[in-house]
Amino acid sequence: MQRIYELMFIVRPDMTEEDQDKLVANLEGQVATAGGTVKNVERMGKRRLAYVVRRFQDGIYVLMTLEGDGAMVKEIERRLRVTEPVIKFLTVRVDEEQKRLAKVKALRDAKVRGKGTRAAAAEAAAAAAAESAATAAAAAPAPADTTPASV
Numbered sequence: 001m002q003r004i005y006e007l008m009f010i011v012r013p014d015m016t017e018e019d020q021d022k023l024v025a026n027l028e029g030q031v032a033t034a035g036g037t038v039k040n041v042e043r044m045g046k047r048r049l050a051y052v053v054r055r056f057q058d059g060i061y062v063l064m065t066l067e068g069d070g071a072m073v074k075e076i077e078r079r080l081r082v083t084e085p086v087i088k089f090l091t092v093r094v095d096e097e098q099k100r101l102a103k104v105k106a107l108r109d110a111k112v113r114g115k116g117t118r119a120a121a122a123e124a125a126a127a128a129a130a131e132s133a134a135t136a137a138a139a140a141p142a143p144a145d146t147t148p149a150s151v
Contacts (some may be wrong), residue, residue: 002036005073011023041065
């Protein structure tokens with residue numbers, strides 16, 4: 001089953017741009033051979049780390065969005081562990097979170113602002129009743145004027 005993952009890794013701050021390009025290209029090739037696809041690569045640049053990791057206080061952050069199965073992620077993580085310039089990495093599955101956020105957004109759109117879903121349903125029913133009453137009134141003939149004229 002194809003799932004969507006975000007892979008963030010931090011490389012050494014003294015790594016050159018060409019070496020970073022080689023590393024990312026190597027990872028993209030490994031993802032392709034493992035049966036996945038790389039949807040997006042975002043280089044976030046050099047940032048200060050929250051704590052010292054392998055004697056480094058800075059690191060270059062790279063975020064990759066991947067689509068594939070769990071075996072692909074396991075293989076990519078194994079290769080990241082043995083890749084010397086990578087000082088830290090984290091892989092997160094995001095497809096379930098995207099599905100949950102879409103569901104919450106749909107519920108939020110269904111609600112009337114400041115009211116709950118029951119109030120929204122009641123308002124919709126009242127609007128439908130008013131529309132049907134207006135349609136019935138328009139279809140009924142107007143009553144004839146039976147008042148006598150003033151002399």
